Amino acid sequence: MSIRQWPAAERPREKLLAQGAGALSDAELLAIFLRTGVAGKSAVALARDLITDFGGLRAMLRADLAGFSAARGLGPAKYAQLQAVLELARRHLAEELQRGDALSDPLAAERFLRARLRDLDHEVFAALFLDAQHRVLAFEVLAHGTIDGAAVYPREVVKAALRHHAAALIFAHNHPSGVVEPSAADRALTERLRQALATIDVRVLDHLVIGEGVPASFAARGWL
The missing domain is CATH 1.10.150 (DNA polymerase; domain 1)
Known part of the structure; x- marks a missing residue:
């Protein structure tokens, strides 16, 4: 039938x-x-x-x-x-993060970052750049990697923050394996980036690890 x-x-x-x-x-x-x-x-x-x-x-x-x-x-x-x-x-998700809009809904950032990164078959490290009022300035992929890693250099991240005139950032990277649990290397890199950005008065608001299910949030775990 x-x-x-x-x-x-x-x-x-x-x-x-x-x-x-x-x-x-x-x-x-x-x-x-x-x-x-x-x-x-x-x-x-x-x-x-x-x-x-x-x-x-x-x-x-x-x-x-x-x-x-x-x-x-x-x-x-x-x-x-x-x-x-x-x-x-x-x-459609990106429109929730239009340039100049205040980031009043953290879930909007999460939805956008999941849509951009979750289904990639290689690791990508990216950031949302925000101004002092947490209005979105830009989204940028900062590093591409292999199936299990991406080379991220604090000096290049600082340059990007200065280029976008950012006051704050939200980092995100994907785990192609689907496992969202942050690794020790993830935590160490985030701390290096936080320290480097602090020298130019730029805050790291969060770092999301994207995979299967709900992303892991460094801020929610009290790591930032």
Whole structure:
């Protein structure tokens, strides 16, 4: 039976319009994106199979062009559409941190940083630069690394803070392993950066470690 023959309350699109996107399962949301199924399978059934085959929705969203396009019912056109949707989501989160806006909601920074860093397959160290009123000045990636590390130099971070005329920073880096627990090296680096930035009167407000689940916050743990 095709989705068009389902009761209206069970069709993903109608269900979304009536109850909101949060009421839909991963497969139902993906089915709306797919629009159509394949021979012998509805869009919802195909979506369930794809999520299972990829090992989860997030793994599917992270797939490269070749891996994504090789799956039944997908292809380069769908890959392009999906990347556009993901980029729209990132830009939507970035609008919460528009230049000149006061950072009144710390969770907005967390959502933005998670969206930018969580799904990378290599380690990246980045910072949000803020003025004295904690208004966002800029976001900048300060270092790219391998699967397990990124070289961060305090002198370059100080230069970046001066370039952006920052009064405060929020650091963030990702752990590609998914484990958010900060390492001893993470703590040591943060302390070196804090000391270097203190010489130019720039405060480090937090350092977030991004991975699976809730990011680890140095500030919440009393480490800053």
